Amino acid sequence: MSDADPRTQWNTLDKDLNRISQLELATSYASRPLVAPGIALAFIVLAGLGAGVFFGSSAMNMVVIAAAAFGAYMAINIGANDVANNMGPAVGANALTMGGAIVIAAVAESAGALLAGGDVVSTISKGIVDPTAVASSDVFIWAMMAALISSALWVNLATWVGAPVSTTHSVVGGVLGAGVAAAGVAAVNWPTMGKIAASWVISPVLGGVVAALFLAFIKAKIIYQDDKIAAARRWVPVLVGIMAGAFAAYLALKGLKRIVKIDLETALMIGAGTGALSYVITAPLIKRQSEGMENRNKSLKALFGLPLVISAALLSFAHGANDVANAVGPLAAIVHATEFGDFAAKVTIPTWVMVIGAFGISFGLFLFGPKLIRMVGSQITKLNPMRAYCVSLSAAITVIVASWLGLPVSSTHIAVGAVFGVGFFREWHMERRLKKSAEGLPPEKRIAPEERRRRKLVRRSHFMTIIAAWVITVPAAALLSAVIYLLLNAIVG
Structure with a gap:
């Protein structure tokens, strides 16, 4: 029997248990960053296994299995990067919590993709490359595989550095690079590429201008009125009607292609009818909600909160309906070419492929x-419900205008451009008010120009990072795709 003091034994045991618990805590903390990549990897593997169930595991069908895995990888990156543009403003304005935004966006994106997702995609995305210039179905399959891998890698890199980029342009760049590597420069439809390049400038500028105009209207007609509540009762139902009409036209035009084909004129009529109905319904609701509210800006934020949440959900639904093909378009083309050997026709996206995307x-x-949601919602400029509402409204209206003009625009560029537009308008408006208030003051009491420069309301570092990412997305994805195509061709050839 040991003569050691029992108290010493208990103290030693307590110290050992404490060390073990600290080790467990450290292990848990160190492994936490690996949870999300682990779940993502499991989904990618399941997508490949699911494709194997449909196609078996023959040598050619292994290509489809690999494409399904890369399609799942691309879809994950679209969710990580692109969806932030829809939910970021609502989260930044504190109209939604991060958890609430993720749940609403996940449901709305999936519903948009599965219920109204585009059912037909050109085998060589949007006419970028001439199909007759491609030598064979094998060449086409490897070109699409390279486009899929390169666009997914580029969007992943952009998400990692915190830059919201266009997944549409990433896919376009991937198809362009693989097409040039497979069939030469002459196979590229350069007029189409010219339109896409023009959209780099037109999309964000148009989105920013529309958002700034709506913010100017709200400031003039509601915020700076003596009786803010009376002004809100008059104009908030009008703004909600405009929002409802814009989204109805947007969804009719872009999100219902699987159900029925609707032209622009019909979509605008649907939007006008929906907007009028929304005004009739909203006016008494806003009047009832505003009863007893104090005459200050905080009350106005409450009135804009629910419309902002609804607009964010509608944007996510439309995004899922319109952009899911970015993830699964090249995958659908590979599946079709593998099954039928035909790569010059229109391709119907199979349901199981759409499920992978959604x-x-x-x-x-x-x-x-969450990383990109915080970036768009709060790190570019400060948003409140009125400013965020202008961003969402601008996104819907700008897409309709661009469709009317026949321009291939990016929802990412429009939404982020609208955030910048709101921020730069606030800077201009603040500068104007400071100059006006300084009139008549002695020079020593005026704010120095250096101090005014420090009070910028848009973070220039984020602005330059995002603009640089936008400019290099197509060439970077194209170069990466060409390299991947040549590597794949060397391995399988």
Whole structure:
């Protein structure tokens, strides 16, 4: 029997247990960053296994299995990057919590993709490359595989550095680079590429101008009125009607292609009818909600909160309906070419391929989306419900205008451009008020120009990072795609 003091034994045991608990805590903390990539990897593997169930595991069908895995990887990256543009303003304005935004966006994105997702995609995305210039279905399959891998890698890199980029332009760049590597420069439809390049400038500028105009209207007609509540009762139902009409036209034009084909004139009529109905319904609701509210800006934020949440959900639905093909378009083309050997026709996206896209976007949003949501919502400029509402409204209206003009625009560029537009308008408006208030003051009491420069309301570092990412997205994805195509061709050839 040991003569050691029992108290010493207990003290030693307590110290050992404490060390073990600290080790467990450290292990848990160190492994936490690996949870999200682990879940993402599991989904990618399941997508490949699911494709194997449909196609078997023959040598050619292994290509489809690999393409399904990369399609899932692309969808995850779209969820991590692109969806932030829809939910970021609502979160930044404190109209939604991060968790609420992720749940709403996941449901709306999946519903948009599965219920109204585009059912037909050109085999060589949007006429960028001439199909007759491609030598064979094998060449086409490897070109599409390279486009899929390169665009997914580029969007992943952009998410990692915190830059919201266009997944549409990433896919376009991927198809361009693989097409040039496979069929030469002459195979590229350069007029189409010219339109896409023009959209780099037109999309964000148009989105920013529309958002700034709506913010100027809200400031003039509501915020700076003596009786803010009376002004809100008059104009908030009008703004909600405009929002409802814009989204109805947007969804009719872009999100219902699977159900029925609607031209621009019909979509505008649907939008006008929906907007009028929304005004009739909203006016008494706003009047009732505003009763007893104090005559200050905080009350106005409450009135804009619910419309902002609804607009964010509608944007996510439309995004899922319109952009899911970015993830699964090249995958659908590979599946079609593998099954039928035909790569010059229109391709119907199979349901199981659409499911990979929809669930991949939701997983990407849930696992990696908060970083870009914070960037768009609060790190570019400060948003409140009125400013965020202008961003959402601008996104819907700008897409309709661009469709009317026949321009291939990016929802990412429009939404982020609208955030910048709101921020730069606030800077201009603040500068104007400072100059006006300084009139008649002695020079020593005026704010120095250096101090005014420090009070910028848009973070220039984020502005330059995002603009640089936008400019290099297509060439970077194209170069990466060309390199991947040549590597794949060397390995399988």
